[in-house]
Amino acid sequence: MRDPNFSHKQMSAPDRLPTRGLPSNSVTPSGRNGVSSRGGEINERIADRIVRVQWDLTNLKDFWKVHSSPHRSERLAEYLNAELKVLEWMPFQAYDQNERVDYLLLKNFLRNQLSEVHRDAELDSKVLAFLGGFFPLRMANMIEARQRVDDLYHKKAAESLVECTKRIILVKELIVSEKETAEPIVALRATKNLEEFKGHWQEWYNFYDGYDPLFSYWISEPYPKLQKALQDLIDTIKKVCLGLETEDEDTIVGEPIGRSGILEALDTEVIPYTPEELISIAQKEYAWCETEMEKAGHALGFQHWRSALEHVKDLYVEPGKQPSLVRDLTREATAYIRKHDSATVPPVCAETIQTFMMSPKAQKMNPFFLGGDEIIVSYPTQTMSHEQKLMSLRGNNIHFARATVFHEMIPGHHLHMHYMARHRPYRQIFETPFCIEGWAFYWEMVLWDSPSWQKTPENRIGMLFWRMHRCARIIFSLKYHLGEMTAEECVELLIDMVGHERATAEGEVRRSVMGDYGPLYQAGYMLGGLQLYALRQEVVENGDWSEKEFHDTFLKANQLNIELFRALILGEELDKDYKSQWKFYEEIKRD
Structure with missing residues (x-):
């Protein structure tokens, strides 16, 4: 329950939140005044x-x-x-x-x-040991010396490049003969580090070339040999250690962080559950989704929900019509939020939505459209094979798209990002999926509950598809990082549990394990949404806050862990060693 002694109606400034019970005097720690070293x-x-x-x-x-x-x-x-x-x-x-x-x-x-x-x-x-140690350290030292603009000794630099090239070739020969091996996570990291070195060497070379006559005299011959040796080593590691062919863009390889890494991440995210408990929550939510899927399927005359899902997948617009569909759905969602006064939608926010199309290459990583500052529409192009076109059409059908638009734009990411740029912007450094993705998923739950949001059986199936998808994301991402599932098994799970097309399932897993996402990112959607949903029941449904006040206050708080947002608006006592303690899932009440 919210502290009855504090009323949000007393706030005199938009960003002002409870300060009740805090000391008014400013105490400076004894013996530590002034400036630290x-x-x-x-x-x-x-x-x-x-x-x-x-x-x-x-x-x-x-x-x-x-x-x-x-x-x-x-x-x-x-x-x-x-x-x-x-x-x-x-x-x-x-x-x-x-x-x-x-x-x-x-x-x-x-x-x-x-x-x-x-x-x-x-x-x-571990990568350094795998690569022999000498040449990565020598290269790093030379690149860092260039950063400091240390004096360059041209002949010595040329000798270093020649020696590094010899060591690289030697390491390659050891890998080919299998005298030097590495576990996949180390081999993958090695390829990333070597790719980075190639870029740094290019910058190093460009910094001097043409500006320093002696540089070109000494370096122009060994430099390209070094770059070629690096690329050959990268290709060798991929082929021998990872089983990847050159230019392979389809195989999914990631870096699991293990149970201890997940627990550290959960502590940082202020989540008081173990990975196993979170997987159990996802399984419970999935069971609820499956029951609702059966109801929606029966309403369409199908005996099994999977048959109804296949029916909905085939309800897509013709090629070329997807941007218009997305535009109309965006306007529908925005009009709904304004009509029901669910949150404040600033005119500039609604006016400045930009739409772009996603490239076929980008669709390998993001099979569905993306949103935020702009909306990027994923749909097949003429360059795709017939099978790829059909999978993209079915994966981006009308009812999946309708359920995605309000997640991505208004009231989801677009509205949230508009506020983040304008209210307490310094908190954007704390970006957390439990906040940014949790907010967007929370609206999927709220609109599902709302009797005023139109929901045909097909609409329900579209919404439930994504909700099941969020459950599966928790399961496969945590089990992947626990070492309990391979990337291929994650793909199969999405196909079996959710009904994904294979191409979209592969894209989702590739994005999860090879994109620039933290280990809890995929779990953050549903879990953050469930946190906000539980807090909504605590402060809105009991009548303390209006829906609009709750939403606007959250939007103006910018990026923060949901448990800390709860403590913020309830005026809960905090100490500097605060530990997560809110078992939010147990507090959710279902009809």
């Missing part, structure tokens, strides 16, 4: 500190740009540890509720960044 001022405003940390990390990562270099991981770890140490001396008890939440968000962010640095360094050390 590395972490800025102790009395620095927490919002200002977040902005500074964001730019510090951006600058450090841009400068120490060789991801696999020990120097990069050492410098980042030094910085993050210093910032965490200074946080311990900051006057947490003097902060209001928003500032306390900011403190906890920053602390979690820094801890997560540090965990990632350690995890990457551990994996890169």
Whole structure:
């Protein structure tokens, strides 16, 4: 229940949230006033500190740009540890509720960044051993010297390139003869690191070439040989260690992080469940979806829901008509939110939706359309095979699209991102799928419940398809990172559990394990939505908040963990060592 002593109606500013019960005096920690050696001022405003940390990390990562270099991981770890140490001396008890939440968000962010640095360094050390150690370190040192603009000794640099090339060729021969082997996760990481080196060497060469006459004299001959040797080694590792052919864009290979990595990520996301408990939640939600699917299928005259789903897949528009469909569905969703006053939709937000088409190559990673600042429509092109065209048409049918539009645009991502750019924008550094994707999925649940949102049996099947998809995402992504499922088994799960076309299932798994997503990203959709749904029941359905006030307050809070948003609006007591404790799923009431 929300604190009865606080009324949201008393807020005098749009972003003002409860500060009840917090001390008014500002206490500076004894003996630690002034400026720290590395972490800025102790009395620095927490919002200002977040902005500074964001730019510090951006600058450090841009400068120490060789991801696999020990120097990069050492410098980042030094910085993050210093910032965490200074946080311990900051006057947490003097902060209001928003500032306390900011403190906890920053602390979690820094801890997560540090965990990632350690995890990457551990994996890169295995890659270094696999590659023999010498040439990756030598190359990293030379690239970092260029960053510092150290004096270049041309002959010595040429000798280093020649020696690195010899070592690369030697490593390649050892791999071909199987005298040097690596587990897939190490081999995959090695190819990524080597690809990055190729780009850094190109920049290194361009920096000097043409500006330094002696550089061209000494380097023009060994440089292309080095680049060729790197590419040959990449191709060899892919073929011998990963079983991939050159230019293979279809095979799915990722980097599972293990149970300990998942638990660390859950702690950062302020989620008090184990991976196994989350999988159980997904299975319960899937059972509910399957029951509702059967009801919708029976309403269409089908005995089994899978037959009804196949019927709905064939209800697609003709080629060339998809942009118009998406446009009309976007307008329908926006008009609904405004008519029912569910959230404030600023005129500029609704006016400036831009639409683009997704390339066939991008559709391998994103088989369905995407939304946010803009909407990117996924649909077959004439370059695709007949089978690919049919799978794309069926996977982007009318009723799947209708259920996707309000997730991607208004009231989902587009509306949310509009607010994030304008209210507490410094919190965007804390981007979490439980917030950004949870908000969009939450609307799938709210509109399912709403009697005023039109739902034919076909519409219901479209909505349920995505809801089952979110359940499956939790199961396959967590089991993949637990090492309990292969990528191929994840594809089969999506086909069997949800009814995906094979191409769309492969795209989903490829996006999950090979895209730039964290290990909990796919789980964040449904779990974040369930968190918001439980909080809605707690503060809206009991009459304390109106729906619009709840939604607008969330939108103006920007990016934050849902449990911390709950503590924020309920005025719950927070301490600087706050640990997740909200068992949100047990609090959800179903009719």
